[in-house]
Amino acid sequence: TAAVAATIAFGATTASASGACDPGEVVIKFSHVTNTDKHPKGIAASLLEARVNEEMNGKACMEVFPNSTLYDDNKVLEALLQGDVQLAAPSLSKFEAFTKQFRLFDLPFMFANVDAVDAFQASDAGQAMKDSMQRRGLQGLAFWHNGMKQMSANVPLIEPSDANGLRFRVQSSDVLVAQMEAIGGSPQKMAFSEVYGALQQGVVDGQENTWSNIFGKKFFEVQDGTTETNHGIIDYLVVTSTEWLDGLDADVRDQFMTILDEVTATRNAESTAVNEEAKAAVIAAGGVVRQLTPEQRQAWVEVMKPVWAQFKDDVGQDNIDAAQAINA
């Protein structure tokens, strides 16, 4: 039944989902928070699910739960440790309680583009980050790309001062809190699943995210417009528990890792194109997209970049230097 299971749209309950696995198969529940269409993570997760269910039929069975139907990102790492799910792919901003190393990726204007992020992650320093939470029981398996972040609000954002006094939703990252304070905004940490409602009801005025998330969760419908700032990145760590991984038979683990590595390479190569498609879909649906002149963008750089100094000790000057060398 496993190959068939890949095509079934699961409901929100664990009971209905685990019914799709054959007895004796290793069950891999994968909980994430985004939509599945025109989304780098959503597409990658679906591809991983289809390939595991086809190629590992009889040995393993994967069930993906997108759209926060099982867990928000603030709960999913605990759920992994408790064995309630076996796979998650939270953004690197969501690991604050486990490591401060990933703060590097949240620093505004640290990486020029997703290729630079990819090159840093492929370096020894980047690869070592996947192992950095082992003593907390978590094992990073792969970095998955989303893309560059854009800023939206219920007023036009052209100059940094336009953000003065606005309430911005941020992911659960102190770097992002500091970044929004630097532009005079009032940041509020909030789960991804709550952002649309908070924007719609005016609990917050604005947010930052990638085109795929702005399209996928329809943020553009409840904002004045989105400004193409490309001021930061959202990237993911596919993560599991060390206990679960160590408990797998070697052949199952090896086959699973081979599939995961192939899916990672295939889908990471498409992440920028997927975000471009999502941006086009925002425009096609009537969303307002604003561009900055180089001088206007430089003003955002000047206001946001001082945040680096605050987090230098957490992320390491050597990592900052390495990232900057890649951009050059």
Ligand code: LMR
């Ligand atoms: C967010 O919370 O805005 C993002 O991390 C959601 C996601 O997984 O892309």
